[in-house]
Amino acid sequence: MNPRRATETFAQTSKIVLPNDTNVLANLMGGQLLNWMDITAGISAQRHSRRVVVTASVNNVSFNHPIKLGDVVTIEAKVSRAFTSSMEVYLDVYVDLSNGTKKKSNEAIYTFVAVDQNGSPIEVPELLAETELEKERYAGALRRRQLSLILAGKMKPEAATELKALFG
Numbered sequence: 001m002n003p004r005r006a007t008e009t010f011a012q013t014s015k016i017v018l019p020n021d022t023n024v025l026a027n028l029m030g031g032q033l034l035n036w037m038d039i040t041a042g043i044s045a046q047r048h049s050r051r052v053v054v055t056a057s058v059n060n061v062s063f064n065h066p067i068k069l070g071d072v073v074t075i076e077a078k079v080s081r082a083f084t085s086s087m088e089v090y091l092d093v094y095v096d097l098s099n100g101t102k103k104k105s106n107e108a109i110y111t112f113v114a115v116d117q118n119g120s121p122i123e124v125p126e127l128l129a130e131t132e133l134e135k136e137r138y139a140g141a142l143r144r145r146q147l148s149l150i151l152a153g154k155m156k157p158e159a160a161t162e163l164k165a166l167f168g
Contacts, residue, residue: 003126004048006134008077009041009089014096023121027118028067033093034058037075037108041089044077045112048087049124053112059144065105067097072096073105080134081141083126086113088141109144 015021038055045053066131067073073095080090093106099129116122129138143162149155150163158164 001123001125003128004079004082005128005130006078006080006138007130009044009048009077009127011040011047011077013040013075013149014041015075015137016074017073019067019069025040025066026069027071028069028071030061030063033063033067033073033106034061034108036073037061037077037091037093040075040077041091041108041110042112044079044089045087045110045114048079048082048127049112049114049122050126051114051116051122053087053114054119056111056113057108057148059088059111059148061106061108063106065103067093067105074102078134080109080129080137080154081128081145082118082124082127083145085124087124087127088144090137144154 015036017028019027023029042053075093077089077091080088089110091108091156092161094102095105096102114124129135146160150157
């Protein structure tokens with residue numbers, strides 16, 4: 001399988017926050033943002049694997065700044081690393097400002113698994129990280145995966161070479 005460039009996995013979605021998307025404080029509900037991020041991240045993972053993908057986990061979500069009623073939200077997703085059948089997708093969420101710039105409001109990390117026609121995991125291509133940010137997220141993905149496997153009891157801590165190197 002030919003490796004894919006991270007830029008080939010880029011997916012972007014823009015939404016306007018409508019009244020039905022908000023809570024009583026006129027802020028975008030977190031669950032609605034999670035839904036939008038899941039769809040955008042799924043498109044990114046599907047572009048990488050060229051297969052049907054399913055959400056395996058939502059690894060991290062940070063709600064740094066509230067998103068208000070009427071704001072235009074742009075979600076950018078890119079596969080940060082591919083493993084055997086799973087892919088980590090990193091998302092950045094921005095709010096378009098009235099002066100034409102955008103402000104980062106949230107970020108998240110999702111994991112997807114590529115599946116065959118029977119719903120069984122299937123191998124995915126490697127990812128080529130090229131920019132400094134892509135390389136940073138690529139390296140971090142292995143550490144995050146090792147930590148997740150340890151916490152799930154699927155890896156012994158002494159086998160986590162990347163984490164051991166980080167902590168000496």
